[in-house]
Amino acid sequence: MTHHETVVVLDFGSQTTQLIARRVREAGVYCEIHPCTVSADEVAAMRPSGLILSGGPLSVYDEGSPQVDPALLSLETPGGGAVPVLGICYGLQALAHALGGGVEASDHREFGRAPIVAHEEDALFRGVPEGSVVWMSHGDHLTRLPAGFRSIAATDNAPIAAVAAEADSEHGPIWGVQFHPEVVHSEHGAAMLGNFVTEICGLKGDWTMGSFIDEKTAEIRETVGDDHVVLGLSGGVDSSVAAALLHRAIGDQLTCVFVDNGLLRSGEFEQVQTTFRDGFDIDLRAVDASDLFLDRLAGVEDPEEKRRIIGRTFIEVFEAETEAITERLGHKPRFLAQGTLYPDVIESVSFKGPSATIKTHHNVGGLPEKLGFDLIEPFRELFKDEVRDVGRALGVPDAIIRRHPFPGPGLAVRVLGPVTREACELLRQADRIWLEELERSGTYDDVWQAFAVLLPVQSVGVMGDFRTYEQAACLRAVTSTDGMTADWARLPYEVLGRASNRIINEVRGINRVAYDVSSKPPATIEWE
Template sequence: MTWEPRSEHDTVLVISFGGQYAHMISRRVRDLGVYSEVMPYTRATEEAVRARAPKALILSGGPSSVYEPNAPSIGPWVLELGVPVLGICYGHQLLAKLAGGSVERGVGEYGRTRVVLLRDDPLLEGWGKEEDVWMSHADYVASPGRGGEVLAVSEGTDYIAAMRLGDGVYGVQFHPEVRHTEKGRLLLANFLFKVAKVRPTWRVEGLAERLIEEVRGQVPEGEKALIAVSGGVDSTTAAVIAKRALGDRAVVVFVNHGLLREGEAEEVLAALRGLGLNPIYIDASERFLSALKGVTDPEQKRLIVGRLFAEVFEEVARSDPSIRWLVQGTTYPDVIESGAEPGADRIKSHHNVGGLPERLGLGVIEPLRYFYKDEVRRLALSLGVPEGIALRHPFPGPGLAVRVIGEVTEEKLRVARRASKIVEEELRRAGLYDRVWQAFAVVGDDRWVGVKGDRRALGYIVTIRVVESEDGMTADWARLPYDLLQRMASRITSEVPEVVMVTYAITTKPPSTIEPV
């Protein structure tokens, strides 16, 4: 029997209709001290929702129109569930449709928009007569339906910006979960504490001992667990939990695949040893780089790296028959996106190291499966993980193989390593490293003509990528000061002789991804 937080904490269930903000809503709820879970609308039957016993429901936004054939939906039972409901954007429109109201195509509202409050309500307590919110919609609610009251409209229109449908059922057209809605946090707090009256008992810092006990209870005496550690916060935190639970029965392995950042292998080993993890260190650089030679397709590179990782860990596992478990640093968004759910028996291969658990019959333990990245960071710090690991920027499993476009060569790896290190050093010097989500340099096969030492030079183009994000699911490019970008570019072209041109990536996610491939 594994631990499920909703058995001990008031839970808010976020029903996702495919909007990019579903996890952001969930995280905002947790930021207010309330445990939340995300459920895709395809699983949100009345029976499934009641089984979770939520204290409140939030219906997320989504890219569809409620009047389209086969539009995402749930049944009208949501209006009679007996718990408070808040619909956001698409969820707002869906509630109106279910209540017999009308949703129509409008001119669209995107970005900062002013709304005008028409009446007082506990949901909008503390709001002024007019407030700025963040909109992103083309359709709008023209009438709220049975028993509905209009609480607010968009300035200069009859678009319903907020409505109440009976006792405790609300819809808002705007996004209270994004920072651009200035009093969005207050609205969510009003919904949670004034309308739903949930108890704010969720605090990850106090859960370390619970997680340690859970792992200890899953692995029988005489059996061992294998933990693959990359040096990132997720795998390191999972390893610390497993080590404290199992002692010497936790087999920690750190593989150097030759695609790490500058000085990373030494830094990670020192940190892991400092935490008492005593990792088995395997330098498989030559094995990985040899297999990647001549490979240019990015998906093939990922598959090769994943396959070799699995082979290395399989060799370790087969060397000790008492290894019967695999501990992974899977986080909550990974679980939801893979189609698995916390507490379920099945584990999707997406979360496994190349299918290793299936081949060897290993049981899978995921101590972080209920947590978001920022929660893992706080949990890590509470466990004594150094800030250098706990606050470290995310790094892809295939390493620099995805930051080198085209074939992975020693020269391009050297360029990517040194250029990325310069980017990180300059961000730290400016006091900005901990304020951005990721920062790195990318190199490909394109060349640019330059002049170095009064002589013509043909060199690489390096692209700097620095993004701001809260969970990696959406991201915005960081508006760095021009003089900081200039220092980065000057140092890269001066200190990395193979480079003559530096560019800066200014595309958000979506439509782009954070990593190039």
């Protein structure tokens, strides 16, 4: 997207680097994240109008810790001026270290909220009132400013909470903050980042989802030409919006394949067909392969084995449908479309390296290379919330846009223990009731993800003077911004009580309901 105004974020390993890019994009400016190990020449080739150095977990004086290449501080913007630089936390410390300032371990670490007790009239703080709370998370601090810099903000524990290069400094337009403006705990942090890109970098803000749709539509048409695209539709937000965008671009040159693996949510197989075949007039091949999947999963308890079986079976079904599409068209489709998002791309090139595999993921991206498709990934540049905005602009129904994430293996990893048709149906009904109660109470949109889990235990109950010995279900609801970390949702007891009462009364086979109050970490959002 080099034809847009661009701000580049260099990732030094912070857990909140993605939030920096999201805040910059909220200001209407396109932003990319790259590992801090990229060279100054590579950054220059991106033609940035601004550069942000993220936080990170290390100390600048640690052996092997990432440092700032001084050449990054003398880049030119597309208009010919010096590229403004903003360092955040470790980014500030790395800047100071590179320019001759002093960085040392603090007598005490500082984590949490801190009010700014004073700040200068500086472009970075335009519109930010005195006493604004910022979020601190650091063990090191600046003890000496580099030559040509001044302190422009302080907190009670950080006399150098923000710095700026003097106007006549040889170092160019450089700012730095010890706190994290990207997190929601910093009251006016989004305004500070907005000030950096608009007031300091002088950018107009031409990054909108409307412009994205127009540009991506033209790009898809040029790429596909007269050929054909196949999309594995899951019914989730990403693949659904991708289907709508591709159909806008190439019409009947798109065929979507939607597989019912017997592990979908209540009514999902019918809803997806109605939405995309009837509502968008998309060529949709809906395949009921539920018996095949459930027969192969019979008796399987290990979650990784469940995923492997589902992944292999999906590939078989998808290959068979591709052959049928090839026979109908008279030639094999050249392209496979996927709903890959920008966080997936960032993770693959992260400075921190590949994440530990907590659990394998099954999606269309798992299709083997031997299928011989060229990939189209229209959302490689977008975050989840931006994909939702694209969907709204394209007229994708609100019921799909607002839908919570759903795992590729579906109910198989929410039925703890052996997967059976009976267990899936019990869980499907409990899950439906849980989501209905969240909708009815107006709390559905307050949580990132909510679902029910069927536990592999039975418990004694009493119904109408009769003893019951039935299964237990656990309800899960979490709040999050990106799913990387999450906290359990503090929902009203009335909502929990109604959901529990309905599940026990309406789902024959469940006589006990619990609520999961675990955060991620240490737990994961899904149970398996």
